[in-house]
Amino acid sequence: MKTPYIRHTFGEEVAKKLRSRRGWLTAGVASSISWPSFDVCIEYAGDEYFLRGSELDGKASPPCITIACGGDKDVDVAIGKVYRFTSILSWFAGGYVDVSGYLWGSHPMLYGSRTVYSSMGIAGPKSFNCNHMPVIEDENVRKALAFWREGRRLDEVHDSYAFLSFYKVIESQFRDGRRRGKWITDHIDQLTDRAGERVAELRSAGIDVSEHLFESGRCAVAHASLDGEIVDPDIPADRKRLSADLVIIEELARIYIRDELKVPDSRSQYRTRDRLVPWDEILNADIRTVLRSGGTPEDVSALNGLTVAIGIWPDGPIVGLDRMTMHVDAVENGVIRILLVNERQTVLLVFWLDYRSGRVHTSLEEGGLLYGEDKPDENDVRAYATFFFKVFGNGIAELTCGDFEPIDCEVVIPVNMMMTMSVEEAIEARVEQFRKEQVPMGSAESTVLEPPKSDN
Known part of the structure; x- marks a missing residue:
């Protein structure tokens, strides 16, 4: 997997780049990573992504990502690039960066709303760094990272849908459900800390953990029927069960991306590069x-x-x-x-x-x-x-x-x-x-x- 040198541009040169052309798309984002305080241009995989800083002219400014976009016909292409960029950035930085909305215009406008924010705080003027972030060229890896980004964002909003997104990280990589189930079974014993404790708790109750994650987790969230098992939003026990199991499927999804797809994050990249x-x-x-x-x-x-x-x-x-x-x-x-x-x-x-x-x-x-x-x-x-x-x-x-x-x-x-x-x-x-x-x-x-x- 390519992990190239990524040029970061700060300061007045960024403003010059933003004034150099007409036609821009800006996506407002919800972020749990440390966001740059001032605009920074990231040259990644052949495109320039402008992370719009949290401060502008001494006032608070919404976190956004701006990319060149020639016109209405190019909007889907441009926002698609932003989605893919936020997926790998979320994984690499150990949090989430998720698009809340976007707009297109001749000038690089900002997009702000109540769903646009940075919850982790602000990086210094030149301290934002995603250098050597991997370039994702494999479609299966792209899908897994998209579901991971979605799960990390929902983790703070809706446990049931977060569970489903993390499960899809793994599910999206298998054509055969039996092979998927075997992979989960084979890797459950690798879990430690809170995930390992929850596995031990389920096993002490005589529960097959792999089957439980599929039937009482994935299927119960995705389906609803009169007789089948569901996660009922009005039943406290259902909510508590999903919340307790969420840590298991999240850690399994992390292991799959890290070990099977071999996508480095910033920490592993620092240790091994x-x-x-x-x-x-x-x-x-x-x-x-x-x-x-x-x-x-x-x-x-x-x-x-x-x-x-x-x-x-x-x-x-x-x-x-x-x-x-x-x-x-x-x-x-x-x-x-x-x-x-x-x-x-x-x-x-x-x-x-x-x-x-x-x-x-x-x-x-x-x-x-x-x-x-x-x-x-x-x-x-x-x-x-x-x-x-x-x-x-x-x-x-x-x-x-x-x-x-x-x-x-x-x-x-x-x-x-x-x-x-x-x-x-x-x-x-x-x-x-x-x-x-x-x-x-x-x-x-x-x-x-x-x-x-x-x-x-």
Whole structure:
């Protein structure tokens, strides 16, 4: 399943994109995920989705998703894309994003009503992140995620229909009801916590759980007859039974999507994604195999001399660090230590490519300004201070080489150190210090920037 780099655009550039054409569809959404405070453009699967922020001109604004739509004939296509986008976003973000209504017009209007809301709170100005969200190309997976999104939304509204939606996640994947029942039976014992406790409770009463979920759950919700079992909305016991069983079918649906359809969510994606895969073409397959097995290949010289841009997600390359030359410093046990030096050889950055774990690390303790034939100038100071303090402030450093997708570093967690002013204030303080003193901030031997202390 493809999990590509997804470009996120924030700020004035988003407004420019929204002014660049006529013809837009906007869907108002009910959301339980943390919604962006300001507009953000998400480039996903060939389309641009504009998540309209919760704040506009200092006032509250309804959460919406806007997409280009040429005219009335294209409305169904456009809203269909939004439905599919909200399905995978719901799964990936661990909540729900469900369309409450939509409108079309020449301008990107907002859609607001009492059914348009975000219940989980607001993400910071640039903290919304669905990078590497999987692209859904299989029709069966699409259906399962649609029913999952529907179930998560109904979970807070109507237990009976939520149960039916979660059951359809599994039911939609089987032509044969007996195979579906066998899958449920085979996986019931995997359930833990509240779902496992409910299974044990039913079994202690002598109930076949798989049959119970079908007859007293799925069929009782979907059908009504004079003699058959139904979920009667006026009978408290029926409501309590469905509410108690809901946790079982929801967890089974989650297991099916996760294990059978193998759709990662943001947490599993963070744990398992190999950050170095985008650079696989640089080294041949035999060398990569040795590295990923924890070995020490004899030759990784293909990395030497490559031009790399260093940036901070989602802002892109840092001015002054956008043409760094790579040098291999050491290779051992599947880990490559690389040095990146700018064109004037006045800035040094150090990174570790850990092929064993598929991780990239930056070393703030070892990088810094270099004093050789050329001396660092104010632009170098600003570039290095931007990198240092944004990474120190938990920013995600990215390395971009040629046309390959950027590879991202692990977040740096400072130990026994803290920022006493904002990142931007710290950068400006270092630049101002350089202007006043014109003294070295660091050297190849001693290059560590200390977090500035507040004057208060």
